[in-house]
Amino acid sequence: MLLQNGLIVGLFMFLIGIALFAVGLYFYKKKQLIADTPTSKIRSIAMGLVEIFGQVTPIKERFFKSPFTDKECVYYQFTIEEYRSSGTNSHWVTIKKGEQRGLFYLKDDTGMVLIDPTGAKIEARRDFEYQSGLGKDPPDQVIRFLTANNLAHEGFFGLNKTMRYRETIIVPDETLYIMGTAGENPLKIEATENHVDSIMIQKGKYEKQYYISDKSEKQILKNLAILTYGIWGFGIGLIIVGAILFFGLM
Amino acid sequence: MDLWIIIVLIIGLLFFTLLIVLLLIYNGLVRLKNNIEKSWANIDVLLKQRSDELPNLIASVKGYMQHERTTLEALTKARTDVLKAPTLSKKAASDMLITESLKTIFAVAENYPTLKANENFLKLQNRITALENELADRREFYNDSVNIYNIRIQSIPDLIVARMMKCTDEPLFKASEEDKAVVHVSMRK
Numbered sequence: 087m088l089l090q091n092g093l094i095v096g097l098f099m100f101l102i103g104i105a106l107f108a109v110g111l112y113f114y115k116k117k118q119l120i121a122d123t124p125t126s127k128i129r130s131i132a133m134g135l136v137e138i139f140g141q142v143t144p145i146k147e148r149f150f151k152s153p154f155t156d157k158e159c160v161y162y163q164f165t166i167e168e169y170r171s172s173g174t175n176s177h178w179v180t181i182k183k184g185e186q187r188g189l190f191y192l193k194d195d196t197g198m199v200l201i202d203p204t205g206a207k208i209e210a211r212r213d214f215e216y217q218s219g220l221g222k223d224p225p226d227q228v229i230r231f232l233t234a235n236n237l238a239h240e241g242f243f244g245l246n247k248t249m250r251y252r253e254t255i256i257v258p259d260e261t262l263y264i265m266g267t268a269g270e271n272p273l274k275i276e277a278t279e280n281h282v283d284s285i286m287i288q289k290g291k292y293e294k295q296y297y298i299s300d301k302s303e304k305q306i307l308k309n310l311a312i313l314t315y316g317i318w319g320f321g322i323g324l325i326i327v328g329a330i331l332f333f334g335l336m
Numbered sequence: 337m338d339l340w341i342i343i344v345l346i347i348g349l350l351f352f353t354l355l356i357v358l359l360l361i362y363n364g365l366v367r368l369k370n371n372i373e374k375s376w377a378n379i380d381v382l383l384k385q386r387s388d389e390l391p392n393l394i395a396s397v398k399g400y401m402q403h404e405r406t407t408l409e410a411l412t413k414a415r416t417d418v419l420k421a422p423t424l425s426k427k428a429a430s431d432m433l434i435t436e437s438l439k440t441i442f443a444v445a446e447n448y449p450t451l452k453a454n455e456n457f458l459k460l461q462n463r464i465t466a467l468e469n470e471l472a473d474r475r476e477f478y479n480d481s482v483n484i485y486n487i488r489i490q491s492i493p494d495l496i497v498a499r500m501m502k503c504t505d506e507p508l509f510k511a512s513e514e515d516k517a518v519v520h521v522s523m524r525k
């Protein structure tokens with residue numbers, strides 16, 4: 087029995103190791119793609135996969151307010167979690183999450199281009215985090231949002247529940263790094279009104295990479311390198327240990 | 337389990353990892369080579385667009401700029417050369433000559449109020465200036481692509497795969513000193 091369990095654990099570790107190696111490969115390819123693509127100036131963007139860097143400029147009447155901080159933004163993502171316990175087991179449960187993405191322009195010192203963030207992987211640092219609990223009410227804006235969404239922050243006898251509120255936003259003038267596909271702008275009215283080119287950055291049909299980040303390219307590459315080599319190291323370790331365990335017990 | 341099975345297994349894993357690394361490097365170099373070709377094609381498109389606009393510009397300023405005949409002749413010649421130049425350096429030199437000639441023409445145009453008021457000339461000036469700006473960006477982009485490629489094929493471990501693929505350094509879009517001298521002679525004639 088012990089031998090059989092050892093074999094299963096060994097095989098499991100080996101397979102997890104292989105899977106981690108494949109995941110590392112994905113991040114490595116992403117890192118190399120970013121490193122190998124030179125940054126384009128916005129006024130001379132060519133069709134196809136491009137890498138650009140610039141400041142967010144909202145489109146008139148296309149921006150919205152973030153739910154918790156009530157700031158004008160072109161993107162927000164939020165989560166509301168509640169701390170629940172049953173016996174010795176306690177954990178955070180997501181009770182509501184959501185996001186909104188709007189069209190915006192990205193501007194550098196040469197021009198601006200329309201961005202449709204639909205389908206993009208957006209990585210931005212968290213702008214707001216608050217934990218409410220006993221004797222600690224949520225901020226007014228959060229209470230308004232909870233009320234509007236039929237959610238309660240109070241439990242029995244009007245006591246505050248332990249809840250966590252998190253929000254990530256992209257605001258006007260924020261500097262962004264974008265790797266996406268430059269293609270035809272189907273929203274000609276937007277382009278004509280604002281005298282910008284007829285190109286729009288979007289998710290490509292063939293190029294699957296569409297990435298938006300508020301970090302610099304150097305920082306993105308550094309993070310991806312740590313992630314890639316970390317995953318590979320762990321994966322290779324699991325493969326070796328798993329293989330030794332499996333074949334050692336066979 | 338026998339020790340030799342573990343040794344064979346580890347060697348097998350190392351070979352497998354090496355194979356993956358080689359494949360990644362190979363694919364990376366292919367992508368970089370394609371990037372260079374694509375960025376060159378993007379320059380070429382603009383060079384052609386600008387060349388198409390030049391005869392109209394020359395026609396609209398010819399009557400005014402009798403004293404700038406050398407510049408206009410140099411521009412006409414460079415227009416033909418830039419599309420037919422056999423080497424990248426010569427192409428870059430002709431491109432540089434066009435840029436210099438255009439600067440002269442637009443500067444001299446300031447002295448001719450009737451020309452400056454000519455709507456057709458103004459349209460051409462704006463169009464050509466926009467193309468010049470885009471060309472400057474795309475030249476920079478091309479040179480960045482070449483630079484990334486040249487660094488990669490000279491760095492370890494990519495160097496090993498690059499040698500197997502017989503990759504050589506790609507030239508930058510830059511006129512050599514010799515070709516630059518020709519440009520200066522054309523401008524001073």
